[in-house]
Amino acid sequence: MSTNNEKRKTYYESIIKQGYSRRDFMKFSTYMAAFMGLESSMVGQIAQSLENTPRMPVIWEHYQECTCCSESFIRSDHPIVADIILDRISLDYTLTLMAASGHQAEAAKQETMKKYKGEYILCVEGSIPLGDDGNYCCIAGKTAKESFLEAAEGAKAIIAWGSCASNGCVQAAKPNPTEATPIHKIVKNKPIIRVPGCPPIGEVMAGVIVHVVAFGRLPELDRLGRPKAFYAKRVHDSCYRRPYYDAGLFAETFDDKNAKDGYCLYKLGCKGPMTYNSCGTIKWNNGVSYPIQSGHGCIGCSEANFWDNGPFYERATKVPGLTEEGLADDIGKVAAGVLAGGLAVHAVAANISKRKELMSRINRGKSNEKNIDS
Amino acid sequence: METRNFKRVMVWELPVRIFHWINVLAIIVLTVTGFLIANPPALLSSAEATNLHTFGIIRFIHFTAAYIFFFVMILRVYWAFNGNQFASWRAFWPFSKKNWNNFWHVLKIDIFLLNEEKRNVKNISIGHNSVATLSYLVMFFIALIQIATGFALYADMSGWWLPKLFSWVIPIFGGDFMVRTIHHISMWLFIFFSMVHIYLVFYHDYIEGRGEVSSMFGGFKFVSETRLKKAAKFHDKEIEEK
Numbered sequence: 240m241s242t243n244n245e246k247r248k249t250y251y252e253s254i255i256k257q258g259y260s261r262r263d264f265m266k267f268s269t270y271m272a273a274f275m276g277l278e279s280s281m282v283g284q285i286a287q288s289l290e291n292t293p294r295m296p297v298i299w300e301h302y303q304e305c306t307c308c309s310e311s312f313i314r315s316d317h318p319i320v321a322d323i324i325l326d327r328i329s330l331d332y333t334l335t336l337m338a339a340s341g342h343q344a345e346a347a348k349q350e351t352m353k354k355y356k357g358e359y360i361l362c363v364e365g366s367i368p369l370g371d372d373g374n375y376c377c378i379a380g381k382t383a384k385e386s387f388l389e390a391a392e393g394a395k396a397i398i399a400w401g402s403c404a405s406n407g408c409v410q411a412a413k414p415n416p417t418e419a420t421p422i423h424k425i426v427k428n429k430p431i432i433r434v435p436g437c438p439p440i441g442e443v444m445a446g447v448i449v450h451v452v453a454f455g456r457l458p459e460l461d462r463l464g465r466p467k468a469f470y471a472k473r474v475h476d477s478c479y480r481r482p483y484y485d486a487g488l489f490a491e492t493f494d495d496k497n498a499k500d501g502y503c504l505y506k507l508g509c510k511g512p513m514t515y516n517s518c519g520t521i522k523w524n525n526g527v528s529y530p531i532q533s534g535h536g537c538i539g540c541s542e543a544n545f546w547d548n549g550p551f552y553e554r555a556t557k558v559p560g561l562t563e564e565g566l567a568d569d570i571g572k573v574a575a576g577v578l579a580g581g582l583a584v585h586a587v588a589a590n591i592s593k594r595k596e597l598m599s600r601i602n603r604g605k606s607n608e609k610n611i612d613s
Numbered sequence: 614m615e616t617r618n619f620k621r622v623m624v625w626e627l628p629v630r631i632f633h634w635i636n637v638l639a640i641i642v643l644t645v646t647g648f649l650i651a652n653p654p655a656l657l658s659s660a661e662a663t664n665l666h667t668f669g670i671i672r673f674i675h676f677t678a679a680y681i682f683f684f685v686m687i688l689r690v691y692w693a694f695n696g697n698q699f700a701s702w703r704a705f706w707p708f709s710k711k712n713w714n715n716f717w718h719v720l721k722i723d724i725f726l727l728n729e730e731k732r733n734v735k736n737i738s739i740g741h742n743s744v745a746t747l748s749y750l751v752m753f754f755i756a757l758i759q760i761a762t763g764f765a766l767y768a769d770m771s772g773w774w775l776p777k778l779f780s781w782v783i784p785i786f787g788g789d790f791m792v793r794t795i796h797h798i799s800m801w802l803f804i805f806f807s808m809v810h811i812y813l814v815f816y817h818d819y820i821e822g823r824g825e826v827s828s829m830f831g832g833f834k835f836v837s838e839t840r841l842k843k844a845a846k847f848h849d850k851e852i853e854e855k
Contacts, residue, residue: 406787462784473769473789487656487667506653513789543787554652556797567794568652571801578805582812585726592726593820600822 247293267319274446276468288453295452296351296359298390299333302383303376303410303419304365307438308401309335315441345379352393361394363422366403366411370418396430405435412546430457433464437540442521443469474537475511477519508552509536516541619835624740624828629700632689633829639682640803646675647800683760699740705750716743734837755802762796
């Protein structure tokens with residue numbers, strides 16, 4: 240909007256203009272370095288980048304989603320994140336927080352896309368429905384797909400916020416009536432950072448975006464396109480209840496003594512052992528707690544298809560393709576029983592069918608026994 | 614009624630037998646510990662977590678057995694290129710007319726229990742029969758799946774390059790969930806295979822009477838004298854008589 244016509248301020252200028260002190264700014268830089276897992280010598284580099292880099296234009300699109308990613312982001316624990324990064328950074332276009340609306344807002348978006356072609360960052364919150372010509376999600380007369388492809392065209396990089404944009408999340412769960420599709424399946428020719436989670440941790444989102452603006456390049460990504468700094472470890476491997484797991488001490492129900500004593504929630508269906516996220520280290524709500532610390536197992540919200548990966552409160556292996564009663568061990572036990580029965584029947588049938596052969600051999604063997612010489 | 618003369622033939626060489634029995638042990642250990650890891654029993658202990666490492670030990674045994682399973686398989690693959698005709702990869706090659714003739718024969722006679730009018734001794738396989746080789750080939754690929762999925766799940770906990778070689782498996786399936794599911798379901802295939810395998814070994818020993826069961830201990834099977842070359846018969850006889 241208005242900022243588009245001014246000379247772009249640096250992040251530092253914006254921060255100071257908002258009434259923060261240099262001390263606040265340095266604290267913020269230090270926080271960010273810590274979240275990104277950088278060493279302390281990098282703090283200066285972050286500060287310097289933010290001082291000298293002009294504000295990066297950002298378009299933040301909302302498609303099929305619940306806005307929990309934005310909610311999480313504005314609650315990340317340093318106020319500068321919300322005030323400056325979100326406010327300044329995404330001022331260009333974000334349905335939830337921008338002041339403008341209607342044609343005015345769309346015009347601002349078009350202007351940013353034109354003026355900063357190849358420079359702006361496209362943040363996407365939500366999946367894109369492809370079913371029925373994409374009519375399940377339309378904004379300003381365009382389908383989500385049209386709008387996304389248009390915005391992606393001139394983007395420098397795309398950030399997929401949350402499980403919707405990264406994996407499809409709940410609306411992509413079976414039977415996926417709207418054909419909700421994560422964005423990496425729609426656009427292939429742009430660098431995409433996937434930041435899964437329902438929602439992702441606010442500090443993780445801030446860390447990713449600060450990395451992009453401070454260093455001018457994408458953070459190091461793993462094979463699934465997630466930033467390694469935040470998604471390299473399983474929740475399980477950084478869980479404070481891990482010693483109970485290694486000891487073999489498990490809560491059996493949510494109200495037993497073991498649960499009260501803080502034992503591992505593995506048997507209550509905790510999905511921490513399969514889920515890559517930073518919940519165990521960065522935690523939630525300004526580092527207060529995270530699901531497991533609050534006595535509830537991880538539901539694996541940052542993993543693909545987490546709604547279809549079996550029950551949340553049971554430790555069971557679901558057979559893919561079977562929707563009900565499809566637990567591998569139940570099927571396995573029945574199949575093993577049937578197989579054992581089949582083998583027993585075969586053994587009996589073999590004795591009947593091959594009786595001549597068997598009897599002749601037995602008789603030969605017996606006659607040989609009679610002729611033993613020494 | 615004439616008793617057939619049999620000769621003792623070294624069918625399973627020592628490396629094959631070592632592979633077989635270590636593999637048996639590894640599969641049993643992996644299956645038992647695998648079930649325990651998937652669904653751990655309640656531990657009746659009032660000790661503090663600091664003083665216990667029960668589940669860690671179970672997992673350690675599982676991972677150790679996995680390494681043994683993996684290395685012994687490498688030994689077997691090596692021996693497929695250096696062993697005798699029964700251990701050779703050629704014995705497992707499924708694309709030959711001879712193999713399929715034998716396959717249908719075994720299916721008819723041993724699986725569907727039909728009887729032949731005139732018995733041909735050459736239809737009885739000295740080493741593996743064709744149904745068995747096919748099942749071992751299938752198990753070999755399932756073992757590869759187990760190794761790939763198992764090490765892929767293990768890779769993030771390990772600092773060694775070997776498990777990390779398999780870390781590409783996770784992204785193919787989108788995450789740990791599916792990889793773990795495949796690992797768990799494939800284990801059941803090992804159980805089914807073992808049941809049928811053990812039964813059929815007993816069956817062949819019982820129906821054919823050539824020492825099928827004991828062959829995996831001593832390596833010898835008894836082969837009808839008529840199937841050996843003449844010269845070998847005499848040579849063997851001298852030794853036998855001594």
